[in-house]
Amino acid sequence: MQKAVIQLETLACPSCMQKIENAVKGLNGVNQDSVKVLFNASKVKLNFNAEDIAITDIENAIENLGYEVKGSKVRSA
Template sequence: MQKATIQLETLTCPSCLLKIENATKNLQGVQKESVQVLFNSSKVTLNFDEEIINLEKIEQAIATLGYVVKKSQVKAL
């Protein structure tokens, strides 16, 4: 299991938060209850199983919604 912290460009509305939250929770391999989208700091934190999904696929799911991923960090749990 890995923990990802993904820094996005500034989020401008609360509905952005819900879109990102729903998109990441629906990804196979992401631990649903771990997903947190922090509106004020424009960060997403989540845990994922690296044997099922990788960070690039998570970033791609966010980018597909139209949000720019600035940088990401991953730590082993």
């Protein structure tokens, strides 16, 4: 299991948070219970299984919603 922190562009509204959270939770390989969108910090924290999904796939899912990903940090859980 890997831990990831994804830095996003500044989030404008709480509904943005919900959209991102739902999209990331729906990805195969992401631990649904670990997904947290930090509104004030514009970050997404999550745990994922690197054998099932790559961090770039998670970033792409967020960017496909229209939110810019500034960068990610991944480390072993």
